[in-house]
Amino acid sequence: MNQVAHALKITGMTCGCCSGRVTRVLEATPGVIQADISWQSHAGIVVTTPDVSKEQVMAIVASTGFGVSA
Template sequence: MNQQTIKVDGMTCGGCAAGVTRALQAVAGVAEVQVDLASKAVTIRFDGDAQPAAWQQAVENAGFDVIG
Protein backbone atom coordinates (compact mmCIF):
# COMPACT_ATOMS: atom_id res chain seq x y z
CA MET A 1 0.00 0.00 0.00
CA ASN A 2 1.39 3.41 -1.00
CA GLN A 3 0.75 6.73 0.68
CA GLN A 4 0.86 10.36 -0.41
CA THR A 5 -0.10 13.61 1.30
CA ILE A 6 -1.61 16.53 -0.59
CA LYS A 7 -2.64 20.00 0.58
CA VAL A 8 -6.24 21.06 -0.03
CA ASP A 9 -7.32 24.70 0.14
CA GLY A 10 -10.81 25.75 1.12
CA MET A 11 -11.53 23.23 3.87
CA THR A 12 -12.85 25.14 6.87
CA CYS A 13 -14.99 22.64 8.80
CA GLY A 14 -15.77 19.01 9.42
CA GLY A 15 -18.32 19.04 6.63
CA CYS A 16 -15.65 20.18 4.18
CA ALA A 17 -13.31 17.44 5.37
CA ALA A 18 -16.08 14.86 4.97
CA GLY A 19 -16.79 16.08 1.44
CA VAL A 20 -13.15 15.79 0.42
CA THR A 21 -12.95 12.35 2.03
CA ARG A 22 -16.04 11.10 0.17
CA ALA A 23 -14.78 12.51 -3.13
CA LEU A 24 -11.38 10.85 -2.79
CA GLN A 25 -12.76 7.52 -1.59
CA ALA A 26 -14.78 7.34 -4.80
CA VAL A 27 -11.58 7.35 -6.88
CA ALA A 28 -10.48 3.91 -8.06
CA GLY A 29 -7.47 2.58 -6.17
CA VAL A 30 -7.91 4.77 -3.08
CA ALA A 31 -8.06 2.62 0.06
CA GLU A 32 -8.08 5.20 2.86
CA VAL A 33 -8.25 8.97 3.31
CA GLN A 34 -7.24 10.90 6.43
CA VAL A 35 -7.81 14.65 6.69
CA ASP A 36 -5.94 16.99 9.05
CA LEU A 37 -8.19 20.02 8.91
CA ALA A 38 -5.83 22.32 10.82
CA SER A 39 -2.95 21.86 8.38
CA LYS A 40 -5.19 21.26 5.33
CA ALA A 41 -3.24 18.04 4.73
CA VAL A 42 -4.97 15.03 3.21
CA THR A 43 -3.17 11.69 3.39
CA ILE A 44 -4.23 9.17 0.78
CA ARG A 45 -3.40 5.46 1.03
CA PHE A 46 -3.71 3.75 -2.33
CA ASP A 47 -2.78 0.71 -4.35
CA GLY A 48 -0.54 0.81 -7.41
CA ASP A 49 -3.43 1.51 -9.79
CA ALA A 50 -4.32 4.90 -8.28
CA GLN A 51 -4.09 7.98 -10.53
CA PRO A 52 -2.99 11.17 -8.72
CA ALA A 53 -4.53 13.30 -11.49
CA ALA A 54 -7.88 11.73 -10.63
CA TRP A 55 -7.43 12.81 -7.00
CA GLN A 56 -7.04 16.44 -8.03
CA GLN A 57 -10.08 16.21 -10.28
CA ALA A 58 -12.15 14.65 -7.47
CA VAL A 59 -11.10 17.38 -5.02
CA GLU A 60 -11.88 20.13 -7.54
CA ASN A 61 -15.25 18.57 -8.37
CA ALA A 62 -16.04 18.67 -4.64
CA GLY A 63 -15.41 22.44 -4.68
CA PHE A 64 -11.88 22.63 -3.27
CA ASP A 65 -8.38 23.25 -4.65
CA VAL A 66 -5.23 21.16 -4.45
CA ILE A 67 -2.30 23.36 -3.44
CA GLY A 68 1.02 22.85 -5.20
Protein backbone atom coordinates in the same frame (compact mmCIF):
# COMPACT_ATOMS: atom_id res chain seq x y z
CA MET B 1 -1.62 -5.53 -1.67
CA ASN B 2 0.68 -2.73 -2.78
CA GLN B 3 -0.29 0.74 -1.64
CA VAL B 4 0.80 4.26 -2.49
CA ALA B 5 0.40 7.25 -0.15
CA HIS B 6 -0.23 10.64 -1.78
CA ALA B 7 0.37 13.77 0.33
CA LEU B 8 -1.74 16.78 -0.68
CA LYS B 9 -2.26 20.39 0.34
CA ILE B 10 -5.95 21.33 0.19
CA THR B 11 -7.19 24.92 0.39
CA GLY B 12 -10.63 26.32 1.06
CA MET B 13 -11.76 23.93 3.79
CA THR B 14 -13.20 25.76 6.81
CA CYS B 15 -14.76 23.03 8.94
CA GLY B 16 -15.11 19.32 9.59
CA CYS B 17 -17.96 19.09 7.09
CA CYS B 18 -15.57 20.24 4.36
CA SER B 19 -12.98 17.60 5.16
CA GLY B 20 -15.74 15.01 5.57
CA ARG B 21 -17.05 15.77 2.10
CA VAL B 22 -13.60 15.36 0.53
CA THR B 23 -13.04 12.13 2.47
CA ARG B 24 -16.41 10.65 1.41
CA VAL B 25 -15.86 11.44 -2.27
CA LEU B 26 -12.34 10.03 -2.24
CA GLU B 27 -13.25 6.86 -0.35
CA ALA B 28 -16.13 6.19 -2.76
CA THR B 29 -13.62 6.13 -5.62
CA PRO B 30 -12.41 2.71 -6.84
CA GLY B 31 -8.74 2.26 -5.99
CA VAL B 32 -8.78 4.61 -3.01
CA ILE B 33 -8.12 2.62 0.14
CA GLN B 34 -8.18 5.39 2.74
CA ALA B 35 -8.32 9.17 2.90
CA ASP B 36 -7.17 11.12 5.95
CA ILE B 37 -8.13 14.76 5.32
CA SER B 38 -7.65 17.56 7.88
CA TRP B 39 -9.33 20.93 7.49
CA GLN B 40 -7.22 22.30 10.37
CA SER B 41 -3.89 21.58 8.67
CA HIS B 42 -5.27 22.04 5.14
CA ALA B 43 -3.67 18.76 4.14
CA GLY B 44 -4.41 15.15 3.46
CA ILE B 45 -2.89 11.73 2.95
CA VAL B 46 -4.68 9.52 0.46
CA VAL B 47 -3.72 5.84 0.24
CA THR B 48 -4.47 4.18 -3.09
CA THR B 49 -3.67 1.15 -5.15
CA PRO B 50 -0.70 1.71 -7.50
CA ASP B 51 -2.96 2.19 -10.53
CA VAL B 52 -4.39 5.45 -9.11
CA SER B 53 -2.08 8.40 -9.81
CA LYS B 54 -1.57 11.50 -7.70
CA GLU B 55 -3.01 13.52 -10.60
CA GLN B 56 -6.21 11.46 -10.47
CA VAL B 57 -6.48 11.98 -6.71
CA MET B 58 -5.94 15.72 -7.15
CA ALA B 59 -8.64 15.88 -9.84
CA ILE B 60 -11.09 14.16 -7.50
CA VAL B 61 -10.34 16.65 -4.72
CA ALA B 62 -10.69 19.56 -7.16
CA SER B 63 -14.09 18.21 -8.24
CA THR B 64 -15.34 18.79 -4.69
CA GLY B 65 -14.70 22.52 -5.09
CA PHE B 66 -11.49 22.88 -3.09
CA GLY B 67 -8.03 23.90 -4.21
CA VAL B 68 -5.39 21.19 -4.25
CA SER B 69 -1.65 20.94 -4.83
CA ALA B 70 1.06 18.35 -4.29
